[in-house]
Amino acid sequence: MLKVFSQSFAHLIGLLPTINIPVFTVPTIITDIVNALWYFLPMKTIGGIAALGIIITVLRLVFALVIRLKSLVPFSGGA
Structure with a gap:
């Protein structure tokens, strides 16, 4: 009984279409910019700039x- 259920389930799964999900790739221009920043600026500077941006946003x-x-x-004086 289990074999019949397993085979029918496998057949139903086989009828489903195949979904192709493309791999996310980062554009090469972005990686070039990041590599240039790492070359010219020390990591503490980049980390400080990123932290400052996050603090301002928060x-x-x-x-x-x-x-x-x-x-x-x-009555709080709000507009």
């Missing part, structure tokens, strides 16, 4: 959320 997000929540409170 602060902007927090500021936007505070303003949005403040505008929901009645």
Whole structure:
């Protein structure tokens, strides 16, 4: 009984179409830019610049959320 179920299941799976998912490749221009940055700048500089960008983005997000929540409170002077 198990063999019949297994064979019918394998047959149903065989009827499904094959899906080809392409491999994600990074464009060579991006890798060239990153390699050039690593050549000219020390890693601490690149890490500091990236950290500064992340900090600025997080602060902007927090500021936007505070303003949005403040505008929901009645009589808080929100626009």
